[in-house]
Amino acid sequence: MSRAKSPFSPAAVLRGALVPMLVVALWQGLSMSGLINPVVLPSPVAVVERWWAYLLPPDPYDPAQGSWFLWALSGEMLFDAWSSLYRVVLGFAVGAGLALPLGLAMGGKPRIYALMDPLLQILRPIPPIAYIPLAILWFGLGNAPAVFLIAIGAFFPVLMNTIAGVRHVDGIYLRAARNLGVGRTTMFIRVILPAATPYILAGARIGIGTAFIVVIVSEMIAVNSGLGFRILEAREFMWSDKIIAGMFTIGLLGLAIDIGMNRLNNHLLRWHRGLEN
Amino acid sequence: MTPMLKTIADGQPAAWTGAGTAPVQISVRGVEKSFTAGAQPIVALKDIDLDIRKGEFVCLLGPSGCGKSTLLNAVAGFQPPTRGTVNVDGRLITEPGPDRGMVFQEYALFPWMTVAQNVAFGLEIKTMPKAEIAERVEWLLGKLHLQDFRNRYPKDLSGGMRQRVAIARVLALDSPILLMDEPFGALDALTRRTLQDELLRIWEEVGKTILFVTHSIEESIYLADRIIVMTYRPGTIKRDVQVEMPRPRDASAPEFNRLKRELSQMVMEEQQRFSQDEIRSVTAD
Ligand SMILES: Nc1ncnc2c1ncn2[C@@H]1O[C@H](COP(=O)(O)OP(=O)(O)O)[C@@H](O)[C@H]1O
Ligand SMILES: [Mg+2]
Numbered sequence: 001m002s003r004a005k006s007p008f009s010p011a012a013v014l015r016g017a018l019v020p021m022l023v024v025a026l027w028q029g030l031s032m033s034g035l036i037n038p039v040v041l042p043s044p045v046a047v048v049e050r051w052w053a054y055l056l057p058p059d060p061y062d063p064a065q066g067s068w069f070l071w072a073l074s075g076e077m078l079f080d081a082w083s084s085l086y087r088v089v090l091g092f093a094v095g096a097g098l099a100l101p102l103g104l105a106m107g108g109k110p111r112i113y114a115l116m117d118p119l120l121q122i123l124r125p126i127p128p129i130a131y132i133p134l135a136i137l138w139f140g141l142g143n144a145p146a147v148f149l150i151a152i153g154a155f156f157p158v159l160m161n162t163i164a165g166v167r168h169v170d171g172i173y174l175r176a177a178r179n180l181g182v183g184r185t186t187m188f189i190r191v192i193l194p195a196a197t198p199y200i201l202a203g204a205r206i207g208i209g210t211a212f213i214v215v216i217v218s219e220m221i222a223v224n225s226g227l228g229f230r231i232l233e234a235r236e237f238m239w240s241d242k243i244i245a246g247m248f249t250i251g252l253l254g255l256a257i258d259i260g261m262n263r264l265n266n267h268l269l270r271w272h273r274g275l276e277n
Numbered sequence: 278m279t280p281m282l283k284t285i286a287d288g289q290p291a292a293w294t295g296a297g298t299a300p301v302q303i304s305v306r307g308v309e310k311s312f313t314a315g316a317q318p319i320v321a322l323k324d325i326d327l328d329i330r331k332g333e334f335v336c337l338l339g340p341s342g343c344g345k346s347t348l349l350n351a352v353a354g355f356q357p358p359t360r361g362t363v364n365v366d367g368r369l370i371t372e373p374g375p376d377r378g379m380v381f382q383e384y385a386l387f388p389w390m391t392v393a394q395n396v397a398f399g400l401e402i403k404t405m406p407k408a409e410i411a412e413r414v415e416w417l418l419g420k421l422h423l424q425d426f427r428n429r430y431p432k433d434l435s436g437g438m439r440q441r442v443a444i445a446r447v448l449a450l451d452s453p454i455l456l457m458d459e460p461f462g463a464l465d466a467l468t469r470r471t472l473q474d475e476l477l478r479i480w481e482e483v484g485k486t487i488l489f490v491t492h493s494i495e496e497s498i499y500l501a502d503r504i505i506v507m508t509y510r511p512g513t514i515k516r517d518v519q520v521e522m523p524r525p526r527d528a529s530a531p532e533f534n535r536l537k538r539e540l541s542q543m544v545m546e547e548q549q550r551f552s553q554d555e556i557r558s559v560t561a562d
Contacts, residue, residue, distance in 0.1 A: 175355060176385035180399040180450065181375035190398075194389040271389045271430040 042241035051077075051245035076230070080246075081253050083226040084215050087143060088257070091150025092211045096158045096204060098151070103162025103200075108192065113163070120159070128153040128214045132221055146218040153214040154207035161203025165196030198272055201265050208261060212254055227253065302486050303329040303352060303454065308361035310347050321347045322358065323511035331453070334480060334487045336497035336504045338540065340548040344512025345490040346458055352488060353379050353456050365454065375399060378447030382459040384439040386431040386446070393418065393427040396445045403450075417445040420479065437468035441475075448479065457489045461496070473499060477524060494540045498533055499526050506540065509547040510554065516543055 007016075024044050030036055031043035038046070057074040065071065073079075106113040128149050135145035169192050177191045219228030231246035308325040311318045321344040329335050337345045350356040352363050354373040363370040365377065373379075386395050396417055400410045418424050421441040431439055440460055447455060461469045477500065480487055491497050497504045498520060506516040518540070522532055 172381060172383055172385045173387060175373070176379070176381065176387070178355075178373045179353065179375070179377070179379045180446070181402050183402075186402065191387065194387070197389070271432065273388065273432040 039238055039240055042244065046241045047244045047248075050239070050241040051248060054242065054245050054249070077249055080225060080227045080230050081249060083223075084219065084228065084250075084253060085257075087146050087150060087218075087226065088208065088211045088215050090143075091147040091215070092154045092208055094147060095151035095154030095211070096207060099155045099158035099203075099207075100162055100200070103159045104166055104188065104193065104196075106159075107163040107166025107196070108188065120156075124156050124160075128210070129217055132218070135218075136222060141222050143223060145222045146215065149218045150211045150214045153210035157206035157210060158200065158203045161199045161206070162196065165199025165203075166192055168199065169195040198269060198274075201268060205261050205265070208257060212257060216250060299331040299333070301328045302331045302333075302366060303327070303488065304364040305348070305352070306362050306364070308348070308351060308358040308363065310344070310351065310356070310358045310360075320511040322351070323513050325361065325512070325514060327505065327514065329486060329488060331486055332484050334500060334502045335489065336501035337488065337490045337507060338494065338497045338504050338544065339492065339507035339512070339515075340509055340544060340551045341492055342551055343507045343509040343547060345492075345507060347512065348507075349379075349456050349458050349488060349490050353377055375403070375450045376452050377454045377456055378450045378452040380440070380443050380447055380455065380457040380460045382462050384431070384436075384443045386439055386442055388431050391428050391430055392423055392434070392442050395431070395442055396423075396449050399446060399450045413449060417449055420448070421445045421475065435468075436464050437472060440464065440472060444472075444476070444479075448483070453486060455485050455487045455489075457487065459490050459492065462491070462493075469496075474525070476500070481524075492544075494537055494544060495528060498522075498536055498540070499528065504540065506543050507547070509551045515547070 027041075028044050031038060031041055031046075042050075054077040055075050057071055058076065059074075061068065061071050102116070106116055131149055131152055132145075135148045139145040139148055173191055173195055174187070177187055182191065215226070216228035219226035220232045223229055227246055227250045231243045231250075234240075234242035234246060305325050305327040308322055309320070310322040311320045313319075325348060337348060339345055347356065351358045352365070352370065354363075354370045354377070357371065370377075387398065390398060393414055396414045397410050400413060405413075418427055421444060423438070423441055423445060426434060426438060426442075431442065434442070443460070461472055464472065473496065476487075479485075489497075489500060501520055504516075504518045504520060505514055506518065507513065508515045518536070520536065522530070522536075526533060
C-alpha cells in the first residue's frame with residue numbers, strides 16, 4: 001500500500017462506505033415497507049440495538065461487586081467472543097505445534113516423508129467437520145472435542161506448507177552455512193527453519209482461517225458458550241436480530257484475528273524482500 | 278594467526294612477492310570432473326594439476342562455462358572431483374569447512390539475519406565467547422565500513438554493501454584460505470574497483486591465500502600474483518602466468534596493457550570454442 005494515498009482520506013472513506021450504506025438503506029427500506037416478516041428479516045436498527053444489548057453488561061454497575069473493569073467485560077458477547085477465541089488459539093496451538101516439527105522432519109528427511117506421506121494423504125481430504133461424530137464419541141461434550149476438531153483443521157495447512165517451505169530453501173544458504181562449519185542441528189534451527197518461515201506463516205494463516213470456521217461449527221454442537229453456540233441458541237427463540245448481530249460479531253472477531261496474524265507476519269518477516277505493505 | 282601469516286603481514290605489503298618461496302598450501306592433483314547431463318557426459322575439468330602457495334593471490338580466468346566454479350567448488354569441498362585429489366595443508370578435502378571461507382557471487386547472506394548477525398554467525402558456530410564475538414564483529418564492521426549498517430537486513434543493502442558483509446563474514450572465520458567465485462561480477466565498475474582495493478588491502482594486512490575466480494581479464498591482472506588461464510571443455514590449465522607488477526597497479530601502464538593483450542588472445546580462443554559450442558547446441562535442437 002502506498003503512503004501517498006492514505007486509506008483514511010475523507011474521499012477514500014466516503015467511497016469505501018458507499019456500498020455498505022446503500023445495502024443498509026435498502027435493507028431498512030425493505031423492512032419498513034412491511035412486505036417482509038420481521039422474524040425473517042429484522043430491520044438494521046433492531047439488529048444494532050440487539051448487538052448493543054448483547055455487548056453491554058446485563059446488570060447495572062454495583063461497586064460492591066468488584067472492579068469497574070470486570071463489570072464492563074461482563075457482557076454476554078465479550079464472554080462468547082473470548083470463549084471462541086480461546087478455543088481457536090488452543091486448537092491452533094495444538095495442531096500447528098504438531099504439524100511444525102513433523103513438517104520440518106518430512107521436508108528435510110525423504111525417508112520420514114516416504115514413511116508418513118501415504119497415511120497423511122488419506123487423512124488430509126477428510127474435512128475436519130467429518131470428525132465431529134468421532135470427536136464427540138471420544139471426548140464427549142465440552143471444550144475437548146472442539147479443540148480436537150480445530151487442531152485437525154489447523155494441522156494440515158501448516159504441515160503441507162512447512163514441508164514445502166523446507167524443500168524450497170535455496171541451496172545457496174545451505175552451502176554458505178556448511179562453509180561456515182554449521183552442523184545438522186544448527187542448520188535446521190538457524191538456517192532451514194527461518195528460511196522456510198514465509199511458507200510456514202502462509203500455512204499458519206490458512207490454518208487459523210480453517211480453525212475459525214471449525215470453532216463456529218463445533219460450538220453449534222459440542223459446547224454451550226461461544227459465538228457459534230449463541231447464534232444457534234438465538235434461532236431456537238426465533239431471535240433473528242440476535243442471529244444477525246452474532247454473525248456480525250463473528251465477522252469482527254475473524255477480522256481481528258486476521259489483522260493480528262498480519263501484524264505477526266509483518267514482524268516475523270521484516271527481513272523478507274517480497275513483502276507487501 | 279599462525280606465525281607464517283604474521284610474517285607475511287609484517288613484510289613489505291605493497292610489493293610483496295615472497296609467495297614463490299612459501300610452502301604449498303593447496304595442492305590439486307589429477308582432478309577430473311564430469312557431469313552426466315543427458316546422453317553424453319560433460320567433462321568440466323580434466324587433468325588439473327595446481328599448487329598454490331601460502332599467501333598467494335591466484336586468479337582463475339576463463340570464459341563462462343570453462344569450469345572455474347567447478348574447480349573452486351572442488352577445493353571448497355562442495356563437489357568432490359570424479360577423479361584426482363585436492364589437499365589443503367596436506368589434508369585430503371572431502372567436505373566444506375570453515376578453514377576455506379567462500380564468498381559467492383550471489384552474496385549468499387542469510388536474509389533473516391542483520392548485518393551484524395550475519396558476520397557473527399560463523400563465530401557462534403565456533404562457540405566463541407559472546408564478548409569476544411562482539412569485539413571481533415565490531416572490528417570487522419569497521420574494517421569494511423559497515424558500522425552504520427549493522428542492524429540492517431540484507432534486503433536493504435546495495436550489492437556492494439552486501440558483498441562487503443559477505444567478505445566480513447568469511448573474514449570473521451579467520452580462515453587461512455579465501456575462495457571467491459566472481460564476487461564482484463554483479464557490481465558496477467566503481468563499486469567493483471573500491472572493493473578490489475579493499476580486498477587487496479585486507480589481503481596484504483592479514484595475509485590469506487586467495488583463490489579468486491573471474492572472467493574479467495582486467496580484474497585478474499589488477500589483483501593477482503598469478504593468473505591461471507583455463508581452456509573450455511574440457512577445462513584444463515592453458516597457461517599459468519606470474520604477474521610481477523608492483524601494487525597498486527595502474528591499468529593504463531604499458532606493462533599492464535601488454536599482459537592484457539596477451540591474456541585476451543588466450544581467452545578469446547577459448548571464448549570462440551564456447552560460442553561455437555553454443556551455436557552447435559542450438560542448431561542440434
Ligand atoms: N551440476 C551440473 N550438472 C551438469 N553440468 C554442469 C553442472 N555444473 C556445471 N556444469 C557444466 O560444467 C561446465 C563448467 O561449469 P562451471 O564450473 O560452472 O563454469 P564457469 O564457472 O567457468 O562458468 C559447464 O559447461 C557447465 O555446463
Ligand atoms: Mg562460475
